[in-house]
Amino acid sequence: MSDALLSARGLGLRFGGITALDGVDADLWPGEVLAVVGESGSGKTTLLNVLSGHMAPDAGTVWYRDPAGARHDLRAMPAPQLRALHRSDWGFVHQNPRDALRMRVSAGGNVGERLMAQGSRNYGGIRAAAADWLRQVEIDPARIDDVPGTFSGGMLQRLQIARTLVTHPRLVFMDEPTGGLDVSVQARLLDLIRGLVARLGIAVVLVTHDIAVARLLAGRILVMQGGRVVETGLTDQVLDDPQHPYTQLLVSSVLQA
Amino acid sequence: MTYNFAYLDEQTKRMIRRAILKGVAIPGHQVPFGSREMPLPYGWGTGGIQVMAAVLGPADVLKVIDQGADDTTNAVSIRRFFARTAGVQTTTRTAEATVIQTRHRIPEVPLHEGQILVYQVPMPEPMAKLEPSRAETRRMHGLAEYGLMHVKLYEDIARLGHVSTSYDFPVMVNGRYLMSPSPIPAFDNPKLGGMAALQLFGAGREKRIYAVPPYTEVRSLDFDDHPFRPVRAPGVCAMCGSGTSYLDEVVTDDRGTRMFVCSDTDYCGERAAMQDAAE
Numbered sequence: 066m067s068d069a070l071l072s073a074r075g076l077g078l079r080f081g082g083i084t085a086l087d088g089v090d091a092d093l094w095p096g097e098v099l100a101v102v103g104e105s106g107s108g109k110t111t112l113l114n115v116l117s118g119h120m121a122p123d124a125g126t127v128w129y130r131d132p133a134g135a136r137h138d139l140r141a142m143p144a145p146q147l148r149a150l151h152r153s154d155w156g157f158v159h160q161n162p163r164d165a166l167r168m169r170v171s172a173g174g175n176v177g178e179r180l181m182a183q184g185s186r187n188y189g190g191i192r193a194a195a196a197d198w199l200r201q202v203e204i205d206p207a208r209i210d211d212v213p214g215t216f217s218g219g220m221l222q223r224l225q226i227a228r229t230l231v232t233h234p235r236l237v238f239m240d241e242p243t244g245g246l247d248v249s250v251q252a253r254l255l256d257l258i259r260g261l262v263a264r265l266g267i268a269v270v271l272v273t274h275d276i277a278v279a280r281l282l283a284g285r286i287l288v289m290q291g292g293r294v295v296e297t298g299l300t301d302q303v304l305d306d307p308q309h310p311y312t313q314l315l316v317s318s319v320l321q322a
Numbered sequence: 323m324t325y326n327f328a329y330l331d332e333q334t335k336r337m338i339r340r341a342i343l344k345g346v347a348i349p350g351h352q353v354p355f356g357s358r359e360m361p362l363p364y365g366w367g368t369g370g371i372q373v374m375a376a377v378l379g380p381a382d383v384l385k386v387i388d389q390g391a392d393d394t395t396n397a398v399s400i401r402r403f404f405a406r407t408a409g410v411q412t413t414t415r416t417a418e419a420t421v422i423q424t425r426h427r428i429p430e431v432p433l434h435e436g437q438i439l440v441y442q443v444p445m446p447e448p449m450a451k452l453e454p455s456r457a458e459t460r461r462m463h464g465l466a467e468y469g470l471m472h473v474k475l476y477e478d479i480a481r482l483g484h485v486s487t488s489y490d491f492p493v494m495v496n497g498r499y500l501m502s503p504s505p506i507p508a509f510d511n512p513k514l515g516g517m518a519a520l521q522l523f524g525a526g527r528e529k530r531i532y533a534v535p536p537y538t539e540v541r542s543l544d545f546d547d548h549p550f551r552p553v554r555a556p557g558v559c560a561m562c563g564s565g566t567s568y569l570d571e572v573v574t575d576d577r578g579t580r581m582f583v584c585s586d587t588d589y590c591g592e593r594a595a596m597q598d599a600a601e
Contacts, residue, residue, distance in 0.1 A: 188545040
């Protein structure tokens with residue numbers, strides 16, 4: 066418990082009459098992928114926003130352990146420190162890559178932005194890193210100077226991943242990273258994410274409504290309904306032998322090809 | 323009818339002086355001020371004129387330049403404005419002036435201690451074209467998050483092989499604040515740092531004042547492997563033969579004949595006069 070990278074206790078958040086989070090506990094250990102599943106409106110994205118410090122909870126605490134081993138209460142963390150964390154040790158992959166990318170800046174500039182924000186002032190070095198990351202996400206490095214507008218949907222998402230991982234974060238938040246992509250592109254992207262996460266040992270909080278994505282990527286799973294965690298455990302265990310009626314419903318509603 | 327000394331009322335001048343003092347205390351930081359309606363349109367240097375009105379005293383000697391020239395409409399109008407409303411002595415000689423209002427240039431002759439250089443600034447926010455939200459740019463200044471500006475430089479080098487910004491080239495002041503030097507040519511940027519004179523910047527429409535105190539470190543943004551390079555037209559002045567001053571290209575007839583002349587008319591005139599005297 067004490068060496069968890071991120072741990073949340075008793076998170077609560079209400080939007081007027083709507084309860085978005087109600088007594089949510091979560092832990093994330095280094096190098097592990099935690100999937101948050103549930104239907105639309107179950108509080109998945111709100112949980113992600115609270116865990117990443119983008120939103121303050123009404124109740125409860127989120128603790129983060131920095132590389133030096135010190136624990137920080139996210140709500141007590143000063144804004145500059147939290148922003149610095151988001152630029153370096155953390156990453157955030159949005160569902161829509163257009164929200165994160167600068168569409169009028171070249172692919173290389175997009176990947177290099179986080180390096181420059183961290184103080185890299187060597188053009189050649191930034192460019193080499195950008196080319197290397199494009200290669201790692203299977204984008205032809207020859208397209209380094211093309212603007213994202215000329216990329217396909219799958220490439221945009223891969224570009225967003227390259228841009229996020231370039232600073233070697235220890236923790237990445239992903240909000241439906243494969244949403245809005247067609248099935249074959251999804252499969253390739255999942256493969257890529259799985260490879261990168263395993264190779265780099267990144268801890269991931271993955272929000273998805275797609276049980277298959279959770280099964281493929283996540284070690285542990287957290288099932289949400291109406292702002293509460295109804296079931297949690299190892300992914301295979303939960304999905305193969307769901308205990309809660311809602312989880313059973315979720316698992317049984319997956320279409321078998 | 324008679325105006326108050328230097329047109330603005332004393333309360334307004336006090337307010338502007340407070341903003342200037344704060345600006346001097348925090349070099350490069352944009353200080354908001356209550357910009358007044360002036361009897362000139364925005365874009366003519368209303369910010370510079372208000373700063374000027376606040377720092378001008380009866381004993382001052384005033385010089386006004388527009389793109390380096392003393393004799394263009396803007397320079398003549400502003401010089402006349404203060405000659406009439408403040409009754410101060412005016413000059414075109416850089417060395418003799420105590421206060422110099424400038425638009426888009428820094429004089430070629432190094433300024434000395436005790437002089438004040440007042441810039442007219444159209445857009446004080448250096449990241450205005452990159453980040454549309456002013457709330458966000460203020461936050462970025464507060465936290466000294468200036469990576470975005472380097473993304474712009476990166477893009478220029480990636481696309482063109484060099485940084486394409488040739489005027490209003492962003493600078494870091496005192497290692498802390500990113501600042502727009504107003505639309506002076508990048509050629510003039512090296513003069514900003516370590517200058518003996520006090521530099522004041524006024525943006526009337528945007529209602530901001532900022533300052534660079536004498537002998538402050540000012541660095542143009544660059545990459546280690548693509549250092550900042552001031553650009554100058556390759557040529558010599560047709561009037562005075564200067565090979566180091568900033569040049570304007572002038573078309574002299576309808577067949578496309580052109581020549582280069584110094585943009586700083588006072589510098590050019592004095593050099594030409596000295597050469598005449600030597601002959």
